[in-house]
Amino acid sequence: MxxxxxxxxxxxxxxxxxxxxxxxxxxxxxxxxxxxxxxxxxxxxxxxxxxxxxxxxxxxxxxxxxxxxxxxxxxxxxxxxxxxxxxxxxxxxxxxxxxxxxxxxxxxxxxxxxxxxxxxxxxxxxxxxxxxxxxxxxxxxxxxxxxxxxxxxxDFQQLACLLFTSGTTGPSKAVMMPHAHCFLYGLGTIENLQLQQGDSYYICMPLNHANGLFMQLYACLILGIKAVIRSKFSASRWLSDIQRYQVTHTNLLGVMSEFILRQPVQQEEQSHALKAIAAAPASAAMIAAFQQRFGVAMYELYGMSEVNIPLYTPMDKPKAGSCGRPYSRYFEVRIACPATDLPCESGEVGEIQVRPKLAAGFMSGYYGMPDKTVEAWRNLWFHTGDLGRCDEDGYFYFVDRLKDSIRRRGENISSYEIETTVLAMEGVTECAAYAVPSDIPDGEDEVMLVVVTDAEIKPEQIHAFCQGKIPGYAMPRFIRLTQASELPTTATNKIQKNVLRQRGVDALTWDSQQF
CATH class of the missing domain: 3.40.50.980 (Rossmann fold)
Structure with a gap:
């Protein structure tokens, strides 16, 4: 290449x-x-x-x-x-x-x-x-x-990269990415975003992620076009960078779009060479807002480190609210019942499942975790853990997550790793980390902790204990102390995080942003 x-x-x-x-x-x-x-x-x-x-x-x-x-x-x-x-x-x-x-x-x-x-x-x-x-x-x-x-x-089947993604009920997993898998990220960008000679790509995502490294930079190297890279995303400089370098394509992830729209309106905001923005997620309202303000089309897609980008919104036939149609040259995508793996009817909500058509066009497993590989890859399909639906025209729609992972600032966070860290604090006997909604429209998650202690421990002490042990993007914002008897559990004493999520943030919850 x-x-x-x-x-x-x-x-x-x-x-x-x-x-x-x-x-x-x-x-x-x-x-x-x-x-x-x-x-x-x-x-x-x-x-x-x-x-x-x-x-x-x-x-x-x-x-x-x-x-x-x-x-x-x-x-x-x-x-x-x-x-x-x-x-x-x-x-x-x-x-x-x-x-x-x-x-x-x-x-x-x-x-x-x-x-x-x-x-x-x-x-x-x-x-x-x-x-x-x-x-x-x-x-x-x-x-x-x-x-x-x-x-x-x-050759294309050899292992090229180990990329870490969140553990859901265990430690973070290392996705085994063959050369073909990495290459298909770039090729998919070229074919589905219609890149051509003379185009250029503005990359403002970290290059330790598949999106920035493979989907964007690798696409540029494959096609032989210029990549313009900002080391750290800046909402206030996003438009000026695009205008300064006259780039034609870029990607946005999560709350990045919202942060850009919150910037003060400037003169000549539609004076640029930008042709398309690939985004995940991108609500119909967000797409309309970008089109109206910046005069540029935004196209939603769906993917993950394990399965590449199997869904792209067709540039010639976008559909509001959809995350796209299958990149059918290389991938099969379906909606199936999570309990039975039987295909769902059109419009019915089920799990998004994917498999490649090309050898090594997909992850080859989780490194050092064969049990997790078998758990995710069964009945000849990879189980994404995401809920979705498909309409009669073959457009897919993301609905929610089955997994117990947390997504914040573009990072997938392992609740298990947060809990393991907090449980090491003297006096903490039990805890649960889970996602609660962000107060940013179309935003991602905030991290909440429910903690049981056998000592006089204050939430701010728990937060201070986490400093230096948990990465900044994974630091809990909300902490609530409770009694063991108040924790919802299953018959096998597993904490029911779905119940905790429904309870949300209440008056007894400590908020780190208010202290």
Whole structure:
């Protein structure tokens, strides 16, 4: 993919970072080769896992390309992970090499003894080791290997990436993504959003997610068009970036659309080159608001790390409220009864189930969790855990989630991992973490905790205990103390979170945003 563009248009701009460096296809080819040579020189073998704790930026892009070129498996991690969350991700993935910023080293030192597989760490920036280290090196050491190494050949079925997604009743899972699966994200964008030569893509999502990395950036590299990347989403700069770089396509996720609409109205807001916005979710009201204000069409889609993007809204025949029709060239999608797996009738609500038509066009399982793989992939269909319906014209509609996951700020959050952290606090005997609605229209979730204690503990103490142990995006906003007898449970003593969700936030709930 990159080699082809390098041969066809070496001097064309491949990536332009907003207020940062630009890379031609020649730059990406040459520097990713250096990095691949460096990884091999430091002992990387085909199939070895290489994790990154890097923000969206040049080093993350080069790491991804270099790791793939060297035959390694890319494991992009959220930079906010810490403590047990970080230990779980690094241990489960069996990463041998880690590329990170210097500020991540303190977190690593706390868990290093529990990561026997981790052998080499490369630090981006002006890191100066106090003494010669056999395990911690400057990132520049990888980039200094200009002599070509013997790099392995790869095929579309080989594992390319481990991408972490939320656990629902257990720890976060690592989705095994073959090369074909990753490629189909980009190809789907090209074919369904009608990308063509001369277009450009504005990427304002983190590149440790499939949406930003594969659906957007990979699409640009496949087609050979320019990607304009902002390292962190800014609602106030969204329109000015699009106008400044004259981009033609972009993606939005969750509350990003609402945050943009909340910005003050400016002059000439429809003076831009934007042709289409891909969004998930995108209500009919949101689509209409963007069309009226910015004069640009928004198209809803549906996907997840495990199943790619199997549903796209047809650009020539959009239907309000629908998340699209099947990308039938590569995927089958159906609505089935969650209890029986029998297909539902048109209009009937059931579970969204997906399967690929192309070998390796789908996740190959959850790494190190065969039981979770079997649980999700049964009766020849992948069970998304999402409820939906399909109309007579073949348009699908997302209804709700069956899963017990929480989605906030574009992140899937494991309630299990939050609960495990809180239960480690002395005096806490039981707790439940679950989602409650955001107060932002079309928003995502807020995290709520119900806690049972055998000591005089205040909600603010629980919140303070979570600081430094739970990533910022997963921090509970609401905390309610209760008695064990007041917790709704099943006959097998499992907490009924559906009942807690129905109770919602009441007068006895502590709100961190009010203190």
């Amino acid at each position: 990159l080699d082809f563009q390098y041969q066809q248009q070496p001097d064309a701009c491949a990536i332009q970072f907003v207020d940062g460096p630009a890379f031609t296809f020649d730059d990406l080819h040459r520097q990713s080769c250096y990095l691949a040579n460096g990884l091999v020189a430091y002992g990387l073998s085909p199939g070895d896992k290489v994790a990154s704790l890097l923000p969206t930026g040049p080093e993350l892009c080069l790491s991804w390309l270099g790791i793939q070129r060297a035959g390694g498996v890319f494991v992009p991690l959220n930079t906010e992970l810490l403590d047990g969350f970080l230990r779980h991700a690094l241990a489960l993935s069996e990463a041998r090499i880690l590329i990170c910023e210097q500020k991540q080293l303190d977190k690593l030192q706390l868990i290093a003894e529990q990561l026997p597989k981790l052998q080499q760490v490369f630090v981006v920036g002006d890191y100066q080791p106090h003494k010669t280290s056999e395990t911690v090196h400057r990132f520049d050491a990888l980039m200094s290997q200009h002599q070509s190494a013997a790099l392995p050949s790869q």
